[in-house]
Amino acid sequence: MESTLGQNLGDTHHAHGPASGIGRWLFTTNHKDIGSLYLWFSLLMFLTGGTMALLIRAELFQPGLQLVQPEFFNQMTTMHGLIMVFGAVMPAFVGLANWMVPMMIGAPDMALPRMNNWSFWILPFAFAMMISTLFMDGGAPNFGWTFYAPLSTTYAPPSVTFFIFAIHMMGISSIMGAINVIATILNLRAPGMTMMKLPLFVWSWLITAFLLIAVMPVLAGVVTMMLMDIHFGTSFFNAAGGGDPVLFQHVFWFFGHPEVYIMILPAFGIISEIIPTFARKRLFGYASMVYAIGSIAILSFLVWAHHMFTVGLPLAGELFFMFATMLIAVPTGVKVFNWVATMFRGSMTFETPMLFALAFVVLFTIGGFSGLMLAIAPADFQYHDTYFVVAHFHYVLVPGAIFSIMAAAYYWLPKWTGHMINERMGKIHFWLSFVGVNITFFPMHFVGLAGMPRRIPDYALQFADFNSVASVGAFIFGLSQLLFVYNVIVCIRGGARATDRVWEGAHGLEWTLPSPAPYHSFSQPPVVK
Amino acid sequence: MIKRIWLLPWIGLLVSLPAAAAWQVNLSPGSTEIARDIRELHMIIFWICVAIGVVVFGVMFWSIIHHRKSRGAEAHHFHENTFVEILWTLIPFGILIAMAVPATATLIRMYDSTEADLDVQITGYQWKWRYQYLGHDIDYFSVLSTPREQINNEAEKGEHYLLEVDNPLVLPAGKKVRFLLTSNDVIHSWWVPDFAVKKDAIPGFVNEAWVIPEEPGIYRGQCTELCGKDHGFMPVVVEVKPQEEFDQWLADARSAAEAQAAAAEQDWSLEQLMERGEQVYNSACAACHLPNGQGVPGAFPALAGSPIATGDIGPHIDIVLHGKAGTAMQAFGAQLDAVDLAAVITYERNAWGNDTGDSVSPQQIAELNQ
Numbered sequence: 051m052e053s054t055l056g057q058n059l060g061d062t063h064h065a066h067g068p069a070s071g072i073g074r075w076l077f078t079t080n081h082k083d084i085g086s087l088y089l090w091f092s093l094l095m096f097l098t099g100g101t102m103a104l105l106i107r108a109e110l111f112q113p114g115l116q117l118v119q120p121e122f123f124n125q126m127t128t129m130h131g132l133i134m135v136f137g138a139v140m141p142a143f144v145g146l147a148n149w150m151v152p153m154m155i156g157a158p159d160m161a162l163p164r165m166n167n168w169s170f171w172i173l174p175f176a177f178a179m180m181i182s183t184l185f186m187d188g189g190a191p192n193f194g195w196t197f198y199a200p201l202s203t204t205y206a207p208p209s210v211t212f213f214i215f216a217i218h219m220m221g222i223s224s225i226m227g228a229i230n231v232i233a234t235i236l237n238l239r240a241p242g243m244t245m246m247k248l249p250l251f252v253w254s255w256l257i258t259a260f261l262l263i264a265v266m267p268v269l270a271g272v273v274t275m276m277l278m279d280i281h282f283g284t285s286f287f288n289a290a291g292g293g294d295p296v297l298f299q300h301v302f303w304f305f306g307h308p309e310v311y312i313m314i315l316p317a318f319g320i321i322s323e324i325i326p327t328f329a330r331k332r333l334f335g336y337a338s339m340v341y342a343i344g345s346i347a348i349l350s351f352l353v354w355a356h357h358m359f360t361v362g363l364p365l366a367g368e369l370f371f372m373f374a375t376m377l378i379a380v381p382t383g384v385k386v387f388n389w390v391a392t393m394f395r396g397s398m399t400f401e402t403p404m405l406f407a408l409a410f411v412v413l414f415t416i417g418g419f420s421g422l423m424l425a426i427a428p429a430d431f432q433y434h435d436t437y438f439v440v441a442h443f444h445y446v447l448v449p450g451a452i453f454s455i456m457a458a459a460y461y462w463l464p465k466w467t468g469h470m471i472n473e474r475m476g477k478i479h480f481w482l483s484f485v486g487v488n489i490t491f492f493p494m495h496f497v498g499l500a501g502m503p504r505r506i507p508d509y510a511l512q513f514a515d516f517n518s519v520a521s522v523g524a525f526i527f528g529l530s531q532l533l534f535v536y537n538v539i540v541c542i543r544g545g546a547r548a549t550d551r552v553w554e555g556a557h558g559l560e561w562t563l564p565s566p567a568p569y570h571s572f573s574q575p576p577v578v579k
Numbered sequence: 580m581i582k583r584i585w586l587l588p589w590i591g592l593l594v595s596l597p598a599a600a601a602w603q604v605n606l607s608p609g610s611t612e613i614a615r616d617i618r619e620l621h622m623i624i625f626w627i628c629v630a631i632g633v634v635v636f637g638v639m640f641w642s643i644i645h646h647r648k649s650r651g652a653e654a655h656h657f658h659e660n661t662f663v664e665i666l667w668t669l670i671p672f673g674i675l676i677a678m679a680v681p682a683t684a685t686l687i688r689m690y691d692s693t694e695a696d697l698d699v700q701i702t703g704y705q706w707k708w709r710y711q712y713l714g715h716d717i718d719y720f721s722v723l724s725t726p727r728e729q730i731n732n733e734a735e736k737g738e739h740y741l742l743e744v745d746n747p748l749v750l751p752a753g754k755k756v757r758f759l760l761t762s763n764d765v766i767h768s769w770w771v772p773d774f775a776v777k778k779d780a781i782p783g784f785v786n787e788a789w790v791i792p793e794e795p796g797i798y799r800g801q802c803t804e805l806c807g808k809d810h811g812f813m814p815v816v817v818e819v820k821p822q823e824e825f826d827q828w829l830a831d832a833r834s835a836a837e838a839q840a841a842a843a844e845q846d847w848s849l850e851q852l853m854e855r856g857e858q859v860y861n862s863a864c865a866a867c868h869l870p871n872g873q874g875v876p877g878a879f880p881a882l883a884g885s886p887i888a889t890g891d892i893g894p895h896i897d898i899v900l901h902g903k904a905g906t907a908m909q910a911f912g913a914q915l916d917a918v919d920l921a922a923v924i925t926y927e928r929n930a931w932g933n934d935t936g937d938s939v940s941p942q943q944i945a946e947l948n949q
Contacts (some may be wrong), residue, residue, distance in 0.1 A: 098744040113740065114732040120800055120808045121878060182915020188877035189686070194805045200782065201765040201807060205705075205907055207878065295766060296781060330648070330656035360768060360778045362786035364921045365690045369683060383671045384664070390635060391663075394640040400647075412636060419628035426678065427623045428685040431777045435768060435803040456885040500603035503803040506811030508730060510741045515602055 056300045060403060060425045066317065067569055076171070079163035079254075080569060082466075087170050088145025089459075093178065095137030096452075100528050102130040107490075107524040107578035110517050115508055123507035124192035127183065131195025132213075135313065136220045137177055139447065142455045143254045143316040144227045147555035153560035153567060156240025157404065158578045161233035169226035170245045176219035188218065194505060196306070199203040199287035199298040201278045210280065214273045221266040228259035228266075235259075240559070242578035246340070250333065250557050253340050254319030257347045262316070264351075268305040275497050288320030294468075296361050303354035311350045315343055316445060317414075317454030318385055323558070324461050325389050328404035329396030330555035340517035342381035342388075349378050359430045368427045379418070386415055401553070402476030406457035409449055409484050420495065435505075438498025444491045448527075456534065458485070463538065464552045468566035469545030475537050489523025607772045610794055614775035616685045624678060631674075638877065674701060692789040695757030701746065703760075703767030703780035703802070704914070705907060706809035706866060713759075715831050721746045722862050722913065723812050727870065730812075741801040745862065747816040751793050751825035757829040760786040768804035771815055779804055792819040807907070808878075809866050816911050843917040849925065852938055856926025859919045864927075874933040879907070883931035892928070892937055899924055902949050912948045917941040920948065 068074050068083065078084060106126050109117045111472055118126070148166065152159055160166050183190040187206035202210060224576025233255045233464065235248070248256075275298075278284040287298045317346070318339075326333045333339065355363060355371040363371070389411050420442040425431050433439060456479075464470050493516035498504075502513045509517065548565040560567070609615040643854045646652040698713040707722045721744045728734035730741075737743070750756050760769055762780040770777040771790075778788040792798075800815040821827060847855075861870060864882075868874050872883035882888045887895050898921060900912035911920065921941040 084721045113736060115730055116732065120811065121875060124805070124810075178811055185878075192807075198766055198805070199778060201805065205765055205807060249768070266816065289781075293783075295783065329646075329654065331654040334657075335659050335664055337659070338664050342832045357894070358637045360777050361781065362784060365687065368686055368690075372682065373687075374678060376679060379675060380668060380671050384668055386635060387667045388664075390642070393639060393646065393660075395652075395657075396646050397654040398643060398646055399649070408639075410641065415632065415635065421633065422628060423624050426620055426624055426682045428617050428682055428689060429624065431689070432617055432621070432772065434777060497603040499606045501607065501800070503770070503801050503811075506801075508741060508811050510739070513605060552685065557845065558841045 071085075079159075079167050081152050081160045081166065081571070082567065082569065084166050084170050085145045085148030085150075086466075087325050088141045088148060088173075091170075092138050092140075092142035092145060092455075093251060093538075095133050095141070095307070096277075097531070097535075098181075099130050099133035099138055100531060101556050102126045102133070104524060104528045106130065107521040109507055110509070111521040112168070112340050112518065113509055113511055113514050118507070118509045121132050121189060121192060124194075124505070126190045127505050128194055128197075129181070129184070129261075132180065132446070133177070135195060135309070137173075139313045139455070140224060141173060143255075143258070144224075144231075146251075146316065146455070146458050147227075147231050147461075149466065150560060151234055151255060152238065152571045153254055153465075154558055154562060155235060155238060155243055155577065156236060156253050156559050156572050157238035158570050158572050161237050161555060162230045162541075165226050166230050169223045169230065171221040172219050174480075176216045176223065179212050179219070180216035183212050186212070196302060197398075198302075199276060199279070199295050200289075203312045204288055206280070211277065217273045218270055221270045224262050225266050228262035231255055231259040232263075240572065240575040241557075246337065247578060249319075250322035250336070250339055250343075251316070251319035254315045254343055257343050258312050258315045261312050261347055261350065265305045265308045265312075269302060269309075270561050272301040272305065277302070296358070298314040299358050299361060300354070303357045303473075304351075306357065307354040308347075308350040308441075308568070310446075311346060312330060313451045315347065317410070318343060320454045320458045320461075321389065321410050323409040324403050324457055325392050325411075327461075327553050327557070328401060328407070328557045329393045329395035329398050331392060333388070334391035334394075335384070338384055339388055342384045343380040349374060353378065356425060356427075356430070359427050360434045372427040375553070376422065379422050379425075382418055382475075386411060388417075388439075397555075401460075402471060402473060402480055403457045403478045405460035405477065405484075406453045406460065409476065409480070410457065412451045413449035413453070413487070414444055415443055417450055420445065422433060433498065435503055436498035437494045437504055440504050441491050441494035441498055444494070446492065449487050453487075455482070456480075457535075457547050459538065461553075462560075464548035465560060465563070465565050465567055467542050467545075468548055469541050469543075470548050470552075471541045472545060473539060475533065479530060479533040479537060482533065486523050486525075486527030486530055490520050490527055491523075493519045493523075571575050582844065593712050609622075609775060609791065610796075611775065613685070613689055613790075613792055614773060617775045617903065618690075619683055619941045620685060623681070624685075627678065634656070641766045653799055659675075666705060671746060671829055671903065680847070691838065692757050694755065695789060696754040697751065697756045698759060699756060700759045700761070701748075701769055701780060702907065703762040703769070705764050705807050706802070706813040708748075708767075708769070708813065709763075709914070712829075715829060715833070716836065717806045717829065719746050719832075721748065721816070722813060723809075725812075726778050739799065740812045741812065742801070742816065744814055744816045747797070747818040749820060749825065749828050750790075750792050751822050752792050752819050753822065755789060755791050758790075759790045760788065764907070765806045767802050767806045767813070769800075771798050771800035774817075775799045775802075778801060779784075792817070795819045795821050795824075802850075812866075829887075839916055839918070843945060845941075847918070847938075849922065849929070849938045849939060850942070852922045852925040855918065856922035858874055859923040860930075861914065862924050863919075864909065872927070872933075883933060885933075886929045888934050889935055892924075892939065895928065896924055896939065896947060897942070917945040917948065920944045 075107035092260040169419045186209040191201040191213045229342055281285050287293050287295050353375045356375040497516045502509055551561045606618050606621055609618050651785050700711040701886035702709040709720050711718045724743050724745045725741050729736045760778050760780040762782045767780040774790045776788045776790050778786045799819040802813040867879040868882050874881035902908045918941045921939050921944045925938045928937045
């Protein structure tokens, strides 16, 4: 007993570097290793979901059915949405939190390292299960990522049960990840790192984590109700048994609306780190930025039914949700104004991360404008479930969330790898992405207003021209992401040595560590003045 | 700078091409008062967004151009200003209130579905619409009429590709028509852009919407809520007629229904049933079971050589009349009349090599389908 104890102590004392072989990745409790796993996983899912998007766009290039049948088309739109939301965007942000939160608050690692390992390793199994439904009899889930009952219950293919369990596993993973982030931020801050000194990325993740803990159980609840309806004879959503199909939508969107902020608040944090660095000027209105994120998070619980303006809500309900939704424009506007004020009278340079951040501000704001238009309930009767909505949420998610993740990767890669990125290749990637994303999604506003519903595999002739344009853009955008993969690999393998500070205007604890960052971040807590 | 130039052509396009058909970029002008009001709201909020965008992006690109390090710009050190921050919280708040007032007024008028001259119940089915004129004994289905060859690129696509049906909804001009929307299976959504009427058809619910169509003409729309495989293939077509023509149409439709009822009393030969059955099959059954009766493995069973279509006739009639609970198989006893039911069952038992030689008469069906 005594010797074992001694040995263990000795072991921990010497275990400074990573283990070798596959065991390093399977059993790791290190925040950087787990962060890397999350990021690679999300990149893989991004490419998978992107391939599905390209298949969708290829079918929609011309009117008529060319490549796929409607059944399979519906499976593609469903899987594309689920994979991008739960497999690409969310794990990427968790990966960034794993890498950066301990380094930004002066901690050695995450607070709950074993749980950290588990919350990652659930994900590959959840997605293996979900993607395997494509090969099942009756096909994969085909009811859209919003899986409205009773299309997803009484009328669903048998594979829906696997989808339900996959969602459960993703939910458990997200909740554990969120608990870990909260425990780390609240407990492991270096001396002097008060809450109002936290970097905004950390603040945004702290609030996001609370949103996750609040709403992932709601998602688990709604899929469990589906499971009961399908297999155990209940009628939560089955009108023939006294149930209520609209109840599904209320519960789903009570999860779903905070969920869309889960996918954008960490992006706000990232952009609030990058713009001050390259403007060489402190973030304008730090406190109001924190309050804005907090207000957006609180409001996100009060606006869910704006996704349901056409289900037949009573007038008072329509008005309440319209007003509450319009209110969100105020804190969101504050954030955009603050970013612009940070650039104003700064000393700007335009390295790749900054280009992505600037594109984020412009294009996310365009997505915000269409969001404001959608909030106007009477007008929403014309916009609802058309390509205008598709354009809106792709503007906030692709040049919004995805661009912020790209910006973050280019911004912190030198810190992670010790090598500078290849600026020229980074800029080529940026410009191709920027052009591609706009050619893809801007025409969708037009076809939506002209009357094209979403989720259709074939369309009337008057929508043909803009659909062709969008499809060309999608292939430009999709293929240019291979450049991103190339840039990341090149940066890992070599390149100019990065200094500790990396970027001239960078401030924050992560830049006081060597590049590449040591395996254990801060074994001695730094002192923050 | 480059980015702003990039935006201009898009904004230019949005402004300068409102009427180009193939490159339509904006909401339909609307052919009812409510639709025009909604379009006006849409344009107001659009221009407000453009104005905010010009100011915000203007300042941003001005900074990008003038406050860049390569021009020797030195960073200033201000990082907060309570007055400015309160100002840009209050100004958007004011704009929002200005926006909410007309929106609320329009919404209140949209919700007033009282004092209708005509009530039409609209029921969504996978993948067709049923129109029932309440109090007029008129009840029919409206199904996509675009030929399958056009969808499969084997024939030239027509002008109204995917936006044409066999029996449109017919409405009188100038009268307030109330729609009562519900669904027989999953959630659908009935949308006519020119009327700005979009309302979900939900099983177990009855939703209300209304329209006063102004101009006679044909108005087209689509189902806008994902409702399964053929969601993209269930258009809405409304034909608005002047009052006299509408009254004539009502009378014709009623006598056609009577003739249909009389047809059920006649004797039908196997050939007659087969001929009619093929038409009924193609409009009511082929979407799932396919025109060749092969179905879709794992989703929709094949009928060619199936035990039900080649075995005892009793269970076959039963499943067609009453559907199969928990599947997409609907109860066609409530959707088709006795002649069509007899014809389609006879057709299924004799087509695609199911050579049972069975036929079933409309009278037998009428008796079973009480």
